[in-house]
Amino acid sequence: MYRYILEPYTGSDSRHECPECHHRRRSFKRYIDTVTSEPLADHVGKCDRVDSCGYHFTPRDYFAKNTVGFRPQQIPVEKKFDTLPRKLIDDTTQVYQRNNFVQFLIKLFGAHTAISLADRYKIGTSRHWLGATIFWQIDVDDRVRTGKIMFIQCNGRTKSEGAV
Numbered sequence: 286m287y288r289y290i291l292e293p294y295t296g297s298d299s300r301h302e303c304p305e306c307h308h309r310r311r312s313f314k315r316y317i318d319t320v321t322s323e324p325l326a327d328h329v330g331k332c333d334r335v336d337s338c339g340y341h342f343t344p345r346d347y348f349a350k351n352t353v354g355f356r357p358q359q360i361p362v363e364k365k366f367d368t369l370p371r372k373l374i375d376d377t378t379q380v381y382q383r384n385n386f387v388q389f390l391i392k393l394f395g396a397h398t399a400i401s402l403a404d405r406y407k408i409g410t411s412r413h414w415l416g417a418t419i420f421w422q423i424d425v426d427d428r429v430r431t432g433k434i435m436f437i438q439c440n441g442r443t444k445s446e447g448a449v
Contacts, residue, residue, distance in 0.1 A: 305332060378407060389439060
């Protein structure tokens with residue numbers, strides 16, 4: 286998120302007379318400081334009359350003329366996202382006898398290796414389709430972000446593979 290943004294439209298009071306074209310219709314948006322919610326300066330902004338006026342005085346221009354060595358800063362924004370309860374993984378990784386993919390792995394590598402791999406990669410069984418598999422997506426902080434449900438046939442192929 287930027288420190289200075291053009292003032293959002295909240296009615297005619299949020300538009301001002303352009304310092305360049307002085308158009309009688311309020312057509313000028315000022316840059317505001319997102320921290321203080323105050324305008325930067327009366328002449329720092331952009332005229333909406335792009336074709337006939339085109340005035341645009343940016344915060345960068347303002348600080349270049351008024352401050353030595355200024356660089357506009359971005360305010361760090363904490364990204365928030367939803368996570369799923371860890372219990373979902375525990376509930377879905379205990380019913381491998383109904384999971385076509387895990388059963389396919391058992392045929393290929395044997396029960397011990399297949400179950401070990403399924404536990405290691407948190408491969409779950411979904412009730413969405415009979416025999417479907419959930420591939421859990423877990424971030425580096427060990428938070429469950431989402432899971433991808435896929436139907437894998439007993440031969441290890443997805444439904445669309447090999448279709449003519």
